[in-house]
Amino acid sequence: MILLLDLGNTRLKFALLDGAEFSHRGAFGWDADIAHELATLWASWPAPVRVVGASVVDPARETAVAVAAQKAFGLSPVWVRTPAQACGVTNAYAEPHRLGVDRFLALVDAHAAGRSPCVLASVGTALTLDALDADGRHLGGWIAPGPLLMQQSVLGATVQVRPGGAGAIRDLADNTADGLASGCWQACAALVDRFVERSAPLLGGHPTVTLGGGDAAVLAPLLEREVLLVPDTVLRGLAVWAKAHTETAKIA
Structure with missing residues (x-):
């Protein structure tokens, strides 16, 4: 074990x-x-x-x-520190270690599970987006604040925006709390949709779109396309990495 x-x-x-x-x-x-x-x-x-x-x-x-x-x-x-290449995945970064190891392991999991070509979105403290082609090549990605961090940033930088409690996500909000929550969640949803739109031509036109992270279930219904919820991508990627390196050690 x-x-x-x-x-x-x-x-x-x-x-x-x-x-x-x-x-x-x-x-x-x-x-x-x-x-x-x-x-x-x-x-x-x-x-x-x-x-x-x-x-x-x-x-x-x-x-x-x-x-x-x-x-x-x-x-x-x-x-595990982010490598230039491992487990069939090639890192797009010129300085491989600067790609978060969580993002790299999510790519490893997606490739091992046969979900590539795909777009991987992870929604937590940060919103990260990555494109992975059918050959396991990471094509690059985007990073932005997650929905909750985005709301905290607005509250920390303003005086008048002081909602009385947590807001709900609405198409057209009529109060500050709902307006802040709706704007930040919808901004993240729009970013995911835009990334898929920009990367799809490089991924064969119709890539699988996966969504992970602690806030994935909330963001998924806001997207304009069907997505696959994939939990525990880092742990699953770690499992692939650990098995591969055990086998390499035995061969050596």
């Missing part, structure tokens, strides 16, 4: 990979006492033989999770 770790901006997600399936899963927000929560939960889990992680957070949080894994299982994580 392999313990997979996905250290995202909002929360830590993790799963035990047993063969081709996740036998155990969990997640904690960073506001939790991570060391205590992980020690309590992992005490009841089977011991893995390896720990593999992907991180977009600071070294301090990586270290806290690494210490917890060492205490629980006597293993230190192997952190």
